[in-house]
Amino acid sequence: MNALRRIFxxxxxxxxxxxxxxxxxxxxxxxxxxxxxxxxxxxxxARELAARHLQLWNEPELRQKExxxxxxxxxxxxxxxxxxxxxxxxxxxxxxxxxxxxYLQTMDQIIDETLRLEKEKGMYFFLMxxxxxxxxxxxxERSLFLDGEIxxxxxxxxxxxxxxxxxxxxxERIDIxxxxxxxxxxxxxxxxxxxxxxxxxxxxxxxxxxxxxxxGTDLSKLIRDWIAMAKQKLVDGQSGLLLSSFTxxxxxxxxxxxxxxWMVSHCLQILDADFARDQYQRARKQLGEITLxxxxxxxxxxxxxxxxxxxxxxxxxxxxxxxxxxxxVFIGASAFEDDAFIRSLNAxxxxxxxxxxxxxxxxxxxxxxxxxxxxxxxxxxxPLWEKIEGGRKL
Amino acid sequence: MSMFFSRSTxxxxxxxSPGYLLEWAVLLTVLFVLAQLFGLRQFTSVxxxxxxxxxxxxxxxxxxxxxxxxxYLGFVLVVPILILAAGILKLWQRAGPKTKADExxxxxxxx
Numbered sequence: 001m002n003a004l005r006r007i008f009x010x011x012x013x014x015x016x017x018x019x020x021x022x023x024x025x026x027x028x029x030x031x032x033x034x035x036x037x038x039x040x041x042x043x044x045x046a047r048e049l050a051a052r053h054l055q056l057w058n059e060p061e062l063r064q065k066e067x068x069x070x071x072x073x074x075x076x077x078x079x080x081x082x083x084x085x086x087x088x089x090x091x092x093x094x095x096x097x098x099x100x101x102x103y104l105q106t107m108d109q110i111i112d113e114t115l116r117l118e119k120e121k122g123m124y125f126f127l128m129x130x131x132x133x134x135x136x137x138x139x140x141e142r143s144l145f146l147d148g149e150i151x152x153x154x155x156x157x158x159x160x161x162x163x164x165x166x167x168x169x170x171x172e173r174i175d176i177x178x179x180x181x182x183x184x185x186x187x188x189x190x191x192x193x194x195x196x197x198x199x200x201x202x203x204x205x206x207x208x209x210x211x212x213x214x215x216g217t218d219l220s221k222l223i224r225d226w227i228a229m230a231k232q233k234l235v236d237g238q239s240g241l242l243l244s245s246f247t248x249x250x251x252x253x254x255x256x257x258x259x260x261x262w263m264v265s266h267c268l269q270i271l272d273a274d275f276a277r278d279q280y281q282r283a284r285k286q287l288g289e290i291t292l293x294x295x296x297x298x299x300x301x302x303x304x305x306x307x308x309x310x311x312x313x314x315x316x317x318x319x320x321x322x323x324x325x326x327x328x329v330f331i332g333a334s335a336f337e338d339d340a341f342i343r344s345l346n347a348x349x350x351x352x353x354x355x356x357x358x359x360x361x362x363x364x365x366x367x368x369x370x371x372x373x374x375x376x377x378x379x380x381x382x383p384l385w386e387k388i389e390g391g392r393k394l
Numbered sequence: 395m396s397m398f399f400s401r402s403t404x405x406x407x408x409x410x411s412p413g414y415l416l417e418w419a420v421l422l423t424v425l426f427v428l429a430q431l432f433g434l435r436q437f438t439s440v441x442x443x444x445x446x447x448x449x450x451x452x453x454x455x456x457x458x459x460x461x462x463x464x465x466y467l468g469f470v471l472v473v474p475i476l477i478l479a480a481g482i483l484k485l486w487q488r489a490g491p492k493t494k495a496d497e498x499x500x501x502x503x504x505x
Contacts, residue, residue, distance in 0.1 A: 003410075010410035010483060017478030025471070073443045313442050323442050351470070354438045354462075365435045368444040 026293025029350040033339045036330075036346050037379050042096050046379040048362035049372055050092060053085050055361055056369065057106050066369050074310055076145070077370040079126035082110045083149040084373035087384070090156035094383035100160065107157045111166070114153070118146065127192065128310070134193040137248045138184055145191035147177050148204030155210035159384055167215070174211045177204050178222060186249050187229050195253060198234065198242050199260040201226070202267035209270055213388055227272045238303040240282050255304035258287045258297045258325025259311040262332030266381070269335060270388045280336045287325060288333075288341060294351060295333075295344030297325040327371050330378035335385075349375070412480035412487075419476040426469035434462035 036045050056063045070077040086107050093103040117125055123143050124131055131143070154170040157163060180189055188196045189204075205226060208219050233250045234243050241256035242264055261283045268276035286301040299312035299322035308315045313323030326348065333341045349355075354365035363372055408414060429435075439445070440459035445452060 003408075006408065006410035009486060010415070010479070013479040013482040013486065014415075014475060016482055017475045020478055021471075021474045069439070069444050072445050077444075310443065327442075352441075354435050354466070356435060366438040366441040368439055368442055371442060 023292055026344070026347045026351075029347040030293065030343060031346060031350070033342050033346075036342055037334050039382075040095070042092060043379055045362065046092070046376060048357065048360060049376040049379065050088070052361040052363045053088075053369075053373060053376065054102070054106060057085075057109060070368050070370065074128060075126055076128055077368065079114070079146070079149065081368075081370035081373045082114050083153055084370065084377045086110050086153040087156050088373060088376040088380050090160050091377070091380040091383050093160040094387065095380060104157070104161060107153075107160075108163070111150075111153050111157060114150065115169070118150070131192050136190050136193050138180065138190055141193075142176070142180065142189075143191050144177070144189040144200045144204055145197065147173055148200045148207060151177065151207035152203050152210070155207050155214065156384055158214055159210065159387055170207075170211055171215065174208055174217075174219075178208060178219060181222065181226070184248070187226060188246070188248060188250070190248060194247050195245055196248060197245050197260065198230070198264050199244065199267075201230075202264050202271070205271055206267050210388060223271055227268075227275065231275065236301075236304070239286055239301040240278075241286065241301065242279060254306055254309075255300060256283075257306075257311060258283065258299045258322055259313070259328050261287070262297070262325070262328040262330075265332050266335035270385050277336065280332050280338075283332065284336075284338065284341070288329060289319070289321075290341070290344045291319065293344055294348040295326075295329075295341055295346075296321045296348055297329040298322055299325045323366075327367065327374055330375055331381065334378040334381055410483075412483045415476045415480040415483065419473045419480070422465075422468045422473050422476075425465050426473075429462050429465045434458050434465075438462055 035043060037043050042050075056066055067078050067081075070081065089103040089107045093100040093107075096103075123141075123146050126146060127143060135141070151170060151173040154166045154173065158166055158170065177189070181187060188201065191197045191200045205223050208223060211217060212219055230242065234246060235241070236243055236252070236256050239256055241261060243252045243255060244257035244260045244264075245253040247253060261279065265276050265280040265283060268279060287298045289296055289298065296319070298320045299308075299315065300306050306312070308322075311324050313325075313327075315322055326345070330342070330345055330349075332338075333345060349364065353367060356363050356365050364375070367375070437455050437459035440456045441463070445455050450458075
């Protein structure tokens with residue numbers, strides 16, 4: 001009986017210790033928001049993440065190794081890692097003009113290599129294999145995923161400093177996107193065969209908006225019409241959140257997904273600011289969580305159920321934590337200056353992102369190049385959008 | 395576990411003693427240090443579906459990544475709890491009346 005009593009007391013001590021430690025754990029990993037993002041200049045984390053990415057683009061062998069690892073799972077990540085890095089570097093160049101030339105050089109290197117690969121190997125090089133499994137509805141086949149992100153890369157680069165060669169490339173890409181949109185039966189374009197993505201449309205429309213800024217065109221009506229159509233036909237009735245993917249005739253494919261919604265709400269900021277804020281607030285309420293000081297995000301709202309997929313990443317049971325949504329949520333939280341959420345998200349990243357620091361360079365081992373590039377973008381976003389909102393270039 | 399640390403001249407600790415909890419804390423810390431030294435942290439990229447190394451197959455890389463996660467969580471979550479619990483137990487033993495079991499040969503040291 002005494003032995004049982006002593007075991008019970010030991011267990012009680014463990015329970016009390018857990019009750020003390022678990023609520024305190026986040027304090028070990030919590031840092032000020034300024035460690036992640038700053039209104040002016042670059043945060044320490046942005047500098048460390050950028051140093052690692054610049055190293056990747058300066059050391060071809062290292063980059064090749066990193067890309068091979070990602071491409072083994074998803075060829076898209078190779079492409080998106082490039083996009084997020086170029087968009088980040090554009091923001092960084094505007095935040096840190098002294099280093100502008102270094103950033104511009106890397107941006108040009110990435111853009112030129114991406115365009116070369118697209119030309120030499122075709123669009124399927126950056127798409128997942130199932131893109132070849134069926135036929136695109138809208139002919140000739142193109143992926144808005146590629147067109148939109150490449151256009152936004154070119155436009156972002158030109159926001160930092162004009163480059164004549166890219167002016168023509170951007171105009172061509174924007175013409176293709178807008179003409180195909182106008183010609184499409186339901187005002188949407190595919191990224192994969194009969195699979196359209198809200199993320200890709202919003203990125204493409206941001207590029208259109210930037211092209212207007214650069215070249216004095218006025219495609220604002222097309223943007224307004226598209227947003228009006230999306231509000232009417234591409235919103236999930238129960239959650240009020242935008243659908244993430246849908247068919248060419250507007251049939252929902254996966255419901256609202258956190259892994260794309262956070263970026264969508266950010267992209268909408270320069271297209272329809274009120275709608276953007278509404279989407280972020282709805283997503284924050286239905287997908288965002290803070291438990292014991294650690295922030296994270298679900299992939300789907302309560303009203304939708306879906307299996308874990310390549311976008312959601314693994315789902316942690318019980319808490320329904322989506323790795324994909326919890327990574328991308330940094331972009332939404334940063335775009336809407338949700339500092340309390342950023343602080344708790346950052347604590348989670350430091351806790352289970354497995355940071356690895358070496359010589360001023362930072363990478364998250366639980367992440368990959370595209371994930372780290374998205375964190376870098378979240379840590380630096382702002383100046384590009386502010387410049388657009390400031391009005392047309394003179 | 396206690397046997398792992400025990401010496402032939404010393405009898406096994408009671409599983410309800412502060413020393414026993416501390417032994418576990420030390421073992422988990424040693425495991426974590428070894429996992430860190432062997433570079434297993436790199437394999438946690440399995441959490442996002444990316445292989446930790448192209449030199450290893452998926453199964454091995456996934457196993458190493460999962461092993462690191464468990465060892466890390468053991469270090470970060472369990473070790474502090476064990477140390478705190480050992481402290482609480484020690485205080486309890488000091489404050490409370492001694493039982494026969496506390497003085498028994500099976501429990502020679504209440505660290």
